[in-house]
Amino acid sequence: MRSEMINETETPAVAGQKDNRYSACLLFSANALARAITAIGDEEFGRIGLSYSYAYLLCEVVDQPGVTPSKLSETLFLTPSTITRLVEKLELKQLVRRESEGKKTLIYPTEAGEALRPAIAEAWGRVGARYSSAIGPDDVCQLTQQVFKAARSLDDLD
Amino acid sequence: MRSEMINETETPAVAGQKDNRYSACLLFSANALARAITAIGDEEFGRIGLSYSYAYLLCEVVDQPGVTPSKLSETLFLTPSTITRLVEKLELKQLVRRESEGKKTLIYPTEAGEALRPAIAEAWGRVGARYSSAIGPDDVCQLTQQVFKAARSLDDLD
């Protein structure tokens, strides 16, 4: 996300303050945060040729070989259709393979997939380091907990 | 970043507990929250035929006729290209119109656009009410502030 451009006429009170009426809106703020932090994630995970959802999904598959899409959907807070898409692409990249068993689908890592696991952990760490230093390591922990708790509350609604 | 692995396998102590190792990851949690809350937003704003980004953009245009894409980009934390796309669609719906002035583009609301303004405010309120009641009205305010602050910190990086 870019867009500096300062000047702006009637800036009130504090300089550098980019608060606006949307800052009080969680719908707005949560999306802004997600976009900003995903940019970091994509940068770091991109170095291993994945974006963060793929990386996390691959983690799950490596750590729980034979995991099903529905389990992944629950763990990753993504819809089943999204999981299908992610798995498809990981399969194309030869990082996982699917096995049909009845109406279930079991997902297993390939060797290449397993080999990527440490790199994912590293990238994961780098992402954490970057946003921690930007946001402030003290706040980050509590913020994360609260954000997750809120996400879960909303998700449990339906 | 701490990766606390929580129990695995079958449901742990508390029922409804969906914590996992990603709950400690802000990249993950922020996206989960954004998706969950956007679902609410789309539902409410959908009733007036917009999704939330369009609605907020239209607000800005109604409240600051002649606003430029770059200003909108700054206010809405979206890239200029995204603003162009949003404005295009609002123009198709006859809710705004564009005027070229040199290298700038000035965006004005149409009457239909202005007429929608109160409905947007209402939908906005309903969204707030819904997530407040889900998350807990006490937490929501502080959470929103922190989330916005974090988003701004990350955005100010580059």
Next chain:
DNA sequence: ATTTGTTGCTTGCACATACAAATATTGTTG
């Protein structure tokens, strides 16, 4: 055992967003 419903996964389609490159205007400097 056939029907009916339920569960698990996949597909078709749509949408929000971004990046990189293209275009057009404005500013600057030799």
Next chain:
DNA sequence: CAACAATATTTGTATGTGCAAGCAACAAAT
């Protein structure tokens, strides 16, 4: 002034995600 750099916007293209509908396998009930 001409050439070049900077700024503002748009366009081509790609990606992540979801909804609704489809399909396949299983379960339940008559």
